[in-house]
Amino acid sequence: MTATLSDEQLQQHFDATIERDQRIEPRDWMPEGYRKTLVRQIAQHAHSEIIGMQPEGNWLTRAPSLRRKAILLAKVQDEAGHGLYLYSATETLGADRDDLTGKLVGGRQKYSSIFNYPTLNFADIGVIGWLVDGAAIVNQVPLCRCSYGPYARAMIRICKEESFHQRQGYELLMTMMRGTDEQREMVQDATDRWWWPSLMMFGPPDGDSPNTQQSMAWGIKRHTNDELRQKFVDMTVPQAEALGVSLPDSGLVWNPERGHYDFSEPDWSEFKQVIGGNGPCNAQRLERRRAAHEDGQWVRDAAAAHAAKENARKEGAAA
Amino acid sequence: MSQDRPTTGTGDAPPGSETPRSSWPLYEVFVRGKRGLNHVHVGSLHAADEEMALHNARNLYTRRNEGVSIWVVRAEHITASSPDEKDSFFAPSADKVYRHPTFYSIPDDVPHM
Numbered sequence: 001m002t003a004t005l006s007d008e009q010l011q012q013h014f015d016a017t018i019e020r021d022q023r024i025e026p027r028d029w030m031p032e033g034y035r036k037t038l039v040r041q042i043a044q045h046a047h048s049e050i051i052g053m054q055p056e057g058n059w060l061t062r063a064p065s066l067r068r069k070a071i072l073l074a075k076v077q078d079e080a081g082h083g084l085y086l087y088s089a090t091e092t093l094g095a096d097r098d099d100l101t102g103k104l105v106g107g108r109q110k111y112s113s114i115f116n117y118p119t120l121n122f123a124d125i126g127v128i129g130w131l132v133d134g135a136a137i138v139n140q141v142p143l144c145r146c147s148y149g150p151y152a153r154a155m156i157r158i159c160k161e162e163s164f165h166q167r168q169g170y171e172l173l174m175t176m177m178r179g180t181d182e183q184r185e186m187v188q189d190a191t192d193r194w195w196w197p198s199l200m201m202f203g204p205p206d207g208d209s210p211n212t213q214q215s216m217a218w219g220i221k222r223h224t225n226d227e228l229r230q231k232f233v234d235m236t237v238p239q240a241e242a243l244g245v246s247l248p249d250s251g252l253v254w255n256p257e258r259g260h261y262d263f264s265e266p267d268w269s270e271f272k273q274v275i276g277g278n279g280p281c282n283a284q285r286l287e288r289r290r291a292a293h294e295d296g297q298w299v300r301d302a303a304a305a306h307a308a309k310e311n312a313r314k315e316g317a318a319a
Numbered sequence: 320m321s322q323d324r325p326t327t328g329t330g331d332a333p334p335g336s337e338t339p340r341s342s343w344p345l346y347e348v349f350v351r352g353k354r355g356l357n358h359v360h361v362g363s364l365h366a367a368d369e370e371m372a373l374h375n376a377r378n379l380y381t382r383r384n385e386g387v388s389i390w391v392v393r394a395e396h397i398t399a400s401s402p403d404e405k406d407s408f409f410a411p412s413a414d415k416v417y418r419h420p421t422f423y424s425i426p427d428d429v430p431h432m
């Protein structure tokens with residue numbers, strides 16, 4: 001009863017599904033380019049969540065109170081979860097999780113440049129929640145409507161959790177701003193260091209982002225990098241004012257004609273350096289991930305051996 | 320879901336290894352959000368066995384009271400229909416309009432119908 005359709009008909013059916021703004025589901029026919037683009041993008045996203053645990057994990061044992069420690073632990077655990085939801089989505093496209101991990105630790109797949117910056121003081125934890133998770137939310141909310149079903153559904157789940165991440169960070173900063181002069185300086189210092197890398201999280205400027213058009217045509221991307229960056233700046237300025245910190249950009253001014261804030265161009269040569277592996281922490285992040293993976297091998301082996309033994313016992317009992 | 324996956328990795332032992340190494344099998348996870356609702360597919364995970372799959376599912380998919388009950392099933396044990404464009408599997412449900420209440424016209428003044 002299976003009528004064989006020509007490639008052209010399959011392509012038409014795919015295009016029509018995208019046109020109607022319906023979701024593509026795993027076993028549907030899809031162009032190879034669409035599948036490859038998704039696997040690469042979702043894998044990079046998953047890697048970012050996993051590597052992203054490190055800068056914050058750095059402060060787990062030094063959190064100033066049990067309350068802050070419990071919150072940070074829950075947040076870092078969420079990021080692990082985000083990575084796993086996303087790896088699960090890549091597997092619906094035929095990717096293999098071990099293969100992706102191998103590509104990450106082998107430096108053959110990338111992750112977000114933001115996680116190659118160090119967390120130097122505890123205010124960094126607050127600023128990451130506020131700015132980095134804040135930027136992630138702006139990036140991720142449109143992905144909840146991505147044309148690929150499993151990715152969109154993972155993003156919905158993730159976005160629900162990101163709100164906690166951003167709010168805990170901002171609340172941490174508000175607490176520090178009510179503290180001593182030294183604490184306020186720490187918050188300002190952390191803001192100064194994380195502002196530009198946060199703006200770079202949206203990727204290169206539109207003129208320098210060759211894949212954007214195709215991704216938008218496929219309904220994977222809904223807004224350009226520059227649109228999202230502008231949105232983030234507009235959202236964040238009043239939050240900085242409410243907090244009482246300044247943002248390190250003298251070009252940041254309200255433009256009444258555009259109805260948006262104008263702001264200066266990030267240093268894209270720095271972005272290229274960090275993406276290319278030469279950021280302050282690239283080597284350390286990858287090495288840590290590789291070591292964790294290798295150190296965990298005996299646990300995976302032991303659990304697999306135990307499962308095999310239990311199965312054999314059950315089969316023996318049944319026979 | 321498993322039917323979604325062209326490949327499932329049960330992990331062959333690498334040469335020279337005594338223990339079954341590499342990837343744990345894939346499990347699909349279904350969560351009942353609250354009493355009175357069906358279990359709904361939420362995603363997948365890898366685990367060495369059923370019990371670990373259940374624990375991992377709790378940690379991964381229900382960190383904030385998202386569920387009161389979890390099912391896990393080996394992905395390879397799910398049998399699925401083919402994607403819609405490749406066959407007429409669902410065609411019989413479309414051509415029997417008389418299965419729908421709207422097929423029958425009843426005068427407007429007949430109450431409660």
Ligand SMILES: [Fe+2]
Nearest residue numbers: 049078079082
């Ligand atoms: Fe996340």
Ligand SMILES: [Fe+2]
Nearest residue numbers: 079133162165
């Ligand atoms: Fe987050």
